[in-house]
Amino acid sequence: MGSYSQWKQMPLGGVWREGNSDSYYENKNPYNNELLVRIKLANNEDIDEAFFVANKVQKEWAQTTAEERSKVMLKAIKLFEERREEFAKILVEESGSTIKKANFEIDTALRYIKEASEFPFKMESETLDSTIKGKKNKIFRIPVGIVSVITPWNFPFNLAIRSVAPALATGNAVILKPDNQTAISGGSFIAKVFEDAGVPKGLISVIIADLKEIGDAVIEHPLANVVSFTGSSKAGKHIASVASKHLKKATLELGGNNAFVVLDDADLDKAVSASIFGKFMHQGQICMSINRIIVDRKVSNEFISKFKSKVEKLTTGDPMSNETNIGPLINKNQINQVNRLVQTSIEEGATVVVKGDVKNNTISPWVLTDVTSEMTIAQEEIFGPIAVIIPVDGEEEAIRVANDTKYGLVGSVFTEDINRGLAFAEKMDCGMFHINDATVNSEPGVPFGGEKDSGLGRHGGEWSIDEFTTVKWVSIQNEARNYPLA
Template structure:
């Protein structure tokens, strides 16, 4: 494997109080390229002291930011979108080197971030007060919307730039201060490069901070610190449960977008070729390392064999290799631990009776596409979120069976239904217990003005449009008694 050129050795500082500074930890971390394991850059980590300083900086700066003109905050968001576009080449390069993203996926991630920032430029104008009637004579009820104060944002490794920005931008636009803690493996694309974006647009110093930390050193400090009133977390269900529990303990709000076990239901009147194309995209984009990736493909037995054949042919066309090559669609997984987990789930499922009709090569952090057929819902690949390029295809004898199997999961994030009858597809979609589902499309969909989030163990709350406004603001009731009210004493 050829080595990707390292252009990231300038990312060695934390961003605290509007200044680039060295972390106070005694420990350092070396970021590695998942494609060839070459060292990208080393950074001295932040400490608990740095987390405390970041939250205090955000709290102090937020006081003035909350009082700023809505137009100022909106203009800042619009400029941020322009800066991201101007930095596209650099951001894409970082995503390729740091996360193993393909050129296609990296550009999609930048596009999504720009669209979200542009949408969130509307948030400052939605911080409205309203007047409501009262049952008490001559009383006026006023309801005001305020920023919560300071928001802590914890983001994952898979879509780090977008999933960080998805929480950071609306929180800032609503008048909050923000401290971000990106995944250690993707601390540049998930945090520091976003700090550079907002530094370029002239965001007030201290309002946005990024700490690159090791959880083994800081423990739960980032969540338990008394200043942040909302913790936004995107990641695994297991970690989300812990964060949700800590937030409950300290009476903070938690916005949680967690894991998925997403299904595509292919009914017997579906266009097989179109369904297979969509399934390949929804399964293998970014090697399946997306919370919305298809985990179970449920196909009616009347078209099962045909679908499997077409799906296999399309999958075999995918090019794997160096993600810096624009023709490559399948790049590396984030680390070898994830590879070992995938291999274990595949081996268990084969032992349980799954038929492996395509088994790509596994080498280092690379897993080429794997297709398992005759999968049942009790097999390892169906019960667990895969987060890798493994397609599990389940046969069913009826629509009712497909819906039942789809709902036999503790998760409910995204999904898809393919059918020749769109309205019937909607009826089926409404019976699947999930936060998002798409008729005649695949499961990986994001739009800036639509509520994004899951049900059950896939999370709490929604991101996008006015739903993000709800996550990062609070309301206050102020009543005004205009005429003296009679009291019995």
């Protein structure tokens, strides 16, 4: 049954059990292909049961006090910390995270839960003036009901928590559909900890299923009120279409083709350090990863030399080792996709500065330069340890090249002139931008999200509250009113 056979069951409608599908999924370690657990999948019957129970339990959960919901969030943090070592190991063995990345992800996710613990206290009603004599207007912020959360495999814990924690904290139920490749770290483990922290059974259900069997059930189910999706732009467009057809709100955090810009006055040592982190963290399998390094030609040779030197010191191998910088890609399909992009770019005229190597599911870093915006690798999201360097002539060309993409998630610029950096940021078509820092940034109290094909909506702080609540206007007429037709 595999080393994680205790996770063969999933929480469905308040009961930990196997799904009712005839199909199974074999969850394997992407580094060594060892079987972790064989899971009997859920089907549409299970999904109906999950929604039915969630609808009942959510109404009771929404009536709990702000203090009670906040205490559950804080207890969950404590339990995750107590099980950190166990959970980090799961992240390594299930998602191919290096141990460094696993702990980085846990720290980031716990900050999101801490932020969410304050949300119950920020849902107070407010009173607004009325244009009608003797009337009072009260505005109540209330839970939306049931939130369908669909998450990917690359940062399974953090990207689930970013929606699950605020949804629960604001009084909702959650139907969580993780990627099957990370069903434990992105689904079942999360549900178990929240149940242990005091969330009522049935408030969270985890759907581990074959999309070919369940289709769009977690999106279009009549009891789903909001759909929160993180994943590819292609899938996001489909989800948005299905949700809108059923008049459901969708919040979408999608792909990126993120530009890291180095201007002619940049501190190159700092820029190189930031770009190494932003490009190679988790093998480049992050929506915020640097996809294109755009460097002013005046400093490009020096930058490339320093960058190459750093890249050649990165170690590739067993993600459980503290010495490993780059672990495996998630599966063979991703390996093939990255290899295709590299070979196509070379055929299109890119120059190889550092040549990578494939061993099983790992790819050691590639560095390509003399890349142009027209090349395939400059237009597609890479999701692998391939650094692409595009030399440009001056700041205006850097801005034009950086914006030459259908995506608009995040960007960054390195310059010693902060005002120059701020002016650059204003011209960038993206939802997030960083000056003298990497593109990979996530903070629980600021708005996280993109423009264009990178999504709709925002995560973090009061913006998360907006995504998972709605408002109700209640007016009180305190004295007789003269009506036009009375």
